[in-house]
Amino acid sequence: VQRYIVTKLGEDWIFLVLLGLTMALVSWIMDYASAKSLQVYKWMHGELSGNVLLQYLAWVTYPMVLIMFASLFCHLVAPQSIGSGIPELKTILRGVVLKEYLTLKAFLAKVVGLTAGLGSGMPVGKEGPFVHIASICAAVLSKIMSIFSGVYENSAHNQDLLNPYGYTDILTVGCAVGVGCCFGTPLGGVLFSIEVTSTYFAVRNYWRGYFAATFSAFIFRVLSVWNKDAVTITALFRTNFRMEFPFDLQELPAFAIIGISCGFLGAFFVYLNRQVVMVMRRQTALTRFLTKHRLIYPGAVTLIIATFTFPPGFGQFMAGELMPREAINSLFDNFTWTKIWGTTPPPGLGRSSAWLHPRVSVFVILLLFFVMKFWMSAISTTMPIPSGAFMPVFILGAAFGRLVGEIMATLFPNGILFDGIVYRILPGGYAVIGAAALTGAVTHTVSTAVICFELTGQISHILPMMVAVILANMVAQGLQPSLYDSIIQVKK
């Protein structure tokens, strides 16, 4: 019997390692492909800068083609791959059988559709679909391994309590790996997957998830070192805040305000998202028409969003030229924009210059960005393509936090004096806290704080961030269900 268990445990390690390896490769390839696509998009935009009309056509057509391709591909190959994936997984983990949901077809559709979506520059998230992809990978891998060994043989087909690892165990680990290697955040990945998918969970899965997610995140980061994207293994959105006295106690009320506001904003986001879905579900002439011609809805949404973000047009007032990841990096930067606005740009400003309009105040730009991206994100996550809401909401939160931070920096231009030490305001720190708080509010989780630490590679703001995330959760949980529960309710 002992040898039997040892063999099984040994095979479990192999399973976890294989899962981690596969997902790291998939994640990296997707990132690479979508980054290249965005590069082409921006290169086209730059090349055509002489002719505004052509430029506009290129700016609008490129994402439309990609989004419509993604929509068509998913519709033809596997309609199950549409949407985030987390709500469906939550349903499966509660014991409901969703057909055709964990097949190779869905895997293919999701990977291709998501890569196209990410490469279009639309506010589309990677995290949710990636959880789905990882779960499919885990389910398929367990089936393949059962051919060779028999460990997962029964477990993949019927839930046998005597089995060492059941279906739930496999999918839980899949979730953890999905979140973990999506952005290289293994710890946050494990915690997020626990919070989102379970109500009771086994500590051994925490373990297995931790192992697989770490391995996966490690390979994911090593791949980018190997590809010379990064010089060494570091965080994805590394911040560079000062370590000494990152914030003062007197800034806490501002952090609390961010938390509470994010709670309300998060609840409103969930409400808005549901309203859009409900309107689309109602039987009207318009929706019947849209159901018949499936590509019109995503095409129209993309057209509207791309029109608004067109940099020489309205986009200049909302930093429209920034792609999602650039937006995060610039929102987390170490400058105080209100201070450098109107002066000669300091060295190392990089993409952050998009926020500094020669005539319009930084506050207006940030506010416009936030308001516009808010409805854009709420709508674009309803498009029939694989798309998550985590990243768009993360950007929204970062913009909101940055706005509060810049206001604070204007109110206290010389910093806060306490005990003989002057604490300069770090608007970038506010942005990180805002991002954690808003994602926490929308998903009803607190582990977004952990994800934030891992994403930024800095833990200096730990206490204010946790306070903000808890406050945001308290408000949001009182007002609305989580985005995932909301989608489950609507789909029923």
Place this chain on the structure above:
Amino acid sequence: VQRYIVTKLGEDWIFLVLLGLTMALVSWIMDYASAKSLQVYKWMHGELSGNVLLQYLAWVTYPMVLIMFASLFCHLVAPQSIGSGIPELKTILRGVVLKEYLTLKAFLAKVVGLTAGLGSGMPVGKEGPFVHIASICAAVLSKIMSIFSGVYENSAHNQDLLNPYGYTDILTVGCAVGVGCCFGTPLGGVLFSIEVTSTYFAVRNYWRGYFAATFSAFIFRVLSVWNKDAVTITALFRTNFRMEFPFDLQELPAFAIIGISCGFLGAFFVYLNRQVVMVMRRQTALTRFLTKHRLIYPGAVTLIIATFTFPPGFGQFMAGELMPREAINSLFDNFTWTKIWGTTPPPGLGRSSAWLHPRVSVFVILLLFFVMKFWMSAISTTMPIPSGAFMPVFILGAAFGRLVGEIMATLFPNGILFDGIVYRILPGGYAVIGAAALTGAVTHTVSTAVICFELTGQISHILPMMVAVILANMVAQGLQPSLYDSIIQVKK
């Protein structure tokens, strides 16, 4: 019904806040008192520096008095307060009733005994006992609140499934708060308490623990700002490693070696600790004598340990003058000792100078420190006083990691060249990884990595640390039970 639930939830918040507040105060007062005690100890040692005999007497007597007082006090007030507390809590959470274990008497004995133990400078940990203290606090608080409201009325007496929060829920939160406000590490606290105490656990408790532990850690850190110990809210053992390129991929084998070695060392520590307990349990003339005269055993152990660490004597070869927290701070520092050894000490070296003996190499000092502290820690945790093993093991791990780091720094004196960038070796980073790996191996948990991030305030070494912790766990779990399970087995 709804109003009923709302009232209950409201009362739950109050309970969590009160628990957090109380434990933060207790933790801070204990830290304050034991720090003062250590100050007196060192002051005495300094004042008597003319007369070696008197100095020795003072060095030995002071901890002996404190330890014997702690032992006597615990024996008279509540013998249940002896030891770590985590094994007992684990037993209780599995449904076994341990009598008189969660009483105010045990609380008092544990707090006083632990403060005296920490104030003696012996290798005695705060974390385990503090988990016990917090659990008592939670149990007592829930009883008090039941007088006013009735929420916890039945739950504290009999496990009623209809109750919103049962005994287990209360104690789980107590554990999280205990670990969380012990060193101001809320996240690690929640995770550690989950891993150590549960096999299945409810996600709502994760939530409640997160809330209470954050609140508690926050108050704990605010108290030290208020007392001017710290300038602002920062980590307890804040490190200052460079953010850019903290390590290179080629250093990974060294990190892996630390992990695997720590796995073996951790298993050996558990084995050694159990052997000491077993020898003391055997019925011989000596143990009968020791049981009769209870104070002789702790007194003798303290005498031996203090004699070895006496700074002008053997202590000079093992940095004996460093108190536990000073040892951690100096092991985590940013210098490379092998480089500054023999030169004029650089500014800001501080207590780290204890490691630089004028004639003996740094390696010898580190090795002696590790070997001597290893058996000292294994023995001193068997003394009949409230004492945990987490902190002593943490120090051991840090010393081991530092040793490896210093060896690496000697092997690659100019750093590692990769891709045109020279990566200098950071021995302090190795120390942090060693500390996480060894505590992980001894306790069979992976959340020690999280505790390490929170303790040091830096997350730059996240991936190598997680790899090392996982490797250490894989080795240690194959060889020995965790320290807590080992104690449970022995006590049976």
